[in-house]
Amino acid sequence: MSGVAQDMSAYWDRAGRVWVEQQALLDRLFQPIAKAVVDRADLRAGEAVLDVGCGSGATTFEAAWRVGPQGRAIGADISGALLELARRRAGEQALEGVDFVHADAQTHDFGVAFDAIVSRFGVMFFPDPVAAFANLRRALKPGGRLVFACWRSPEDNAITQVPLDAAAPFLPEVPKFERNAPGRFAFADPGRVRSILAEAGWRxxxxAPLDEPTPVSFEELMTMSLRVGPLNPILTNADEALRTKVRDAVAAALAPRVQDGVARMDSACWLVSAG
Ligand SMILES: C[S@@+](CC[C@H](N)C(=O)[O-])C[C@H]1O[C@@H](n2cnc3c(N)ncnc32)[C@H](O)[C@@H]1O
Structure with a gap:
């Protein structure tokens, strides 16, 4: 594993714990996105599908329902904590044809095994995205298809930008998103996504934009902002006084997003497909 790949693996071992902790909330908020991905993949009964960066398995399960007991839905991930949860959830649902592999999707040899490859937010973290998407293409049978959802820019996603702007005056350093570096906003630029996929051999x-105006409670909005979002690592290491100041500032900034007790967490994504 290269140094960058090792960093990403260590990062997801840590970040994966937050996704484990918040699995129920994340799955509810992002369920329409898993559905949009799997709908676009147009999965048929009996097909084999790979879910890249499967996390705790929500998209793998969505795919498994579509391909049925004669099909196969395989989730691949680098986070042991998330895979453990995914396997437990698969067991609870007694789903047939579902399996999970601990694998770096950039380099793992999957064989020529799949009719479709899908992902919800699991493909933006590759240190070498061209190599990764070329590797994934090798796993596809002739005529297979790729569909994934990734985030548009932080500016398009108020749930990221509003809390960061509110917290900025109190922080020694505000997290910055390097546009083309591996990370949640690595694929914000659709031109970059297109050229990576083309260079990797996809046609x-x-x-297309995918916008999900998801209703949430104020508490859930705060959890997404402080616990799941980019402020989490800063606040985890901050003292209580700083945490309180940031929490109050973020709460004030998010308050206008609540109407009649319901807030909207607008997810601004790209839905990408290729063959
Ligand atoms: C934002 S989470 C999304 C998880 C899941 N798809 C979901 O929507 O709930 C990104 C996932 O990608 C995984 N990941 C990152 N780099 C990866 C790689 N090179 N190979 C496989 N999985 C990777 C992480 O461990 C993490 O579970």
Missing amino acids: DIAI
Whole structure:
């Protein structure tokens, strides 16, 4: 494993714990995105599908329902904590044809095994995205298809930008998103996504906005902002006084997003497909 890949693996061992902790909330908020991905993949009964960066398995399960007991839905991830949860959830649902592998999707040899490859937010972390998407293409049978959802820019996603702006005056350093570096916003630029996929050998590339106006409670909005979002690592290491100041500032900034007790967490994504 290269140094960058090792860093990403260590990062997801830590960040994966937050996703484990918040699995129920994240799955509810992002369920429409898993559905949009799997709908676009147009999965048929009996097909084999790979879910890249599967996390705790929500998209793998969505795919498993579509391909049925004669099909196969395989989730691949580098986070042991998330895979453990995914396997437990698969057991609880007694789903047939579901399996999970601990694998770096950039380099793992999957064989020529899949009719479709899907991902919800699991493909933006590759240190070498061209190599990763070329590797994934090798795992696809002739005529297979790729569909994934990734985030548009932080500016398009108020749930990221509003808390960061509110917290900025209190922080020695505000997290910055390097546009083209591996990370949640690595694929914000659709031109970059298109050229990565083309260089990796994919054709029929289509990239369309996917907007999900998800209703949430104020508490859930705060959890997404402080616990799941980019402020989490800063606040985890901060003293109580700083945490309180940031929490109050973020709460004030998010308050206008609540109407009649319901807030909207608008997810601004790209839905990307290729063959
Ligand atoms: C934002 S989470 C999304 C998880 C899941 N798809 C979901 O929507 O709930 C990103 C996932 O990608 C995984 N990941 C990152 N780099 C990866 C790689 N090179 N190979 C496989 N999985 C990777 C992380 O461990 C993490 O579970």
